[in-house]
Amino acid sequence: MDLLEQSLLDAPIIEKGDYEYFVHPISDGVPMLKPELLREIVIxxxxxxxxxxxxxIVTPAAMGIHISTALSLMTDIPLVVIRKRKYGLEGEVPLFQETGYSESEMFINDVEPGDRVLVIDDVLSTGGTMKAILDALTNDIGADVVDVVAVIKKAGETELEDTDYTVRTLINVTVEDGEVVIVDAHGDG
Structure with a gap:
């Protein structure tokens, strides 16, 4: 069993209303993220x-930053962080994101028409954030999305099901009866 699998099986579960939520260093920043886990994920x-x-490399703030930074360092590909704050810089593109538990506006800077981008995120759950990001990159900016990778996918349908977008994942999980269950240890794609 690899480190990612074991770390998910060991993840604490908290309840947010009727929703069972796993707490993981990749998706939440706690418990502590060990370098060997981050290294395994980036590899x-x-x-x-x-x-x-x-x-x-394009990633939404905040929990995609550590993964994408490590990936950028290992590949020498520059990193663009989609921010939750407006800076008003030239070419800034706003996007509205809605997830299963929140909604907000995000802002993309430094992606130009024709840029070939790799989108990285920590978790694919409802797909609302990812769909908004991919729509903004392709439709509003005119970037070429070469690939999309989310480290963890929470099992179930997403808002990406009826789109042309494909998201590769490293591992697919669900939470059942207070425990993380590995649905597919190798993910999608």
Whole structure:
């Protein structure tokens, strides 16, 4: 069993209303993220993702930043962070994100028409954030989304089901009776 699998099986579960939520260093920043787990995840992304001719790694703040930073350092591909705060810089593109538990506006800077991008995120759950990001990158900016990778997918349908977007994942899980259950240890794609 690899470190990612074991870390998910060991993840504490908290209840948010009727929702059972696992707490994990990749998705929440707690418990502590060990370098060997981050290294394993980045190596798995490098093996799984289409990286050839990618101009930029794009990730939403905040929990995609540590994964994407490590990936950028290992691949020498520049990193763009989609922020939850408006800076008003030239070319800034707003997008509205809605997830199963929140909604907010995010802002993309430094992605130009024709840029070939790799989108990285920590968790794919409802797909609301990812769909908003991919729509903004492709439709509003005109970037070429080369590949999309989420480290963890929570099992179930997402808002991406009836779209042309494909998200590769490293591991697919669900939470049942207060425990994380590995649905697919190798993820999608």
């Amino acid at each position: 798995r992304i490098i093996r799984k993702a289409e990286l050839e001719n990618v101009d930029k």
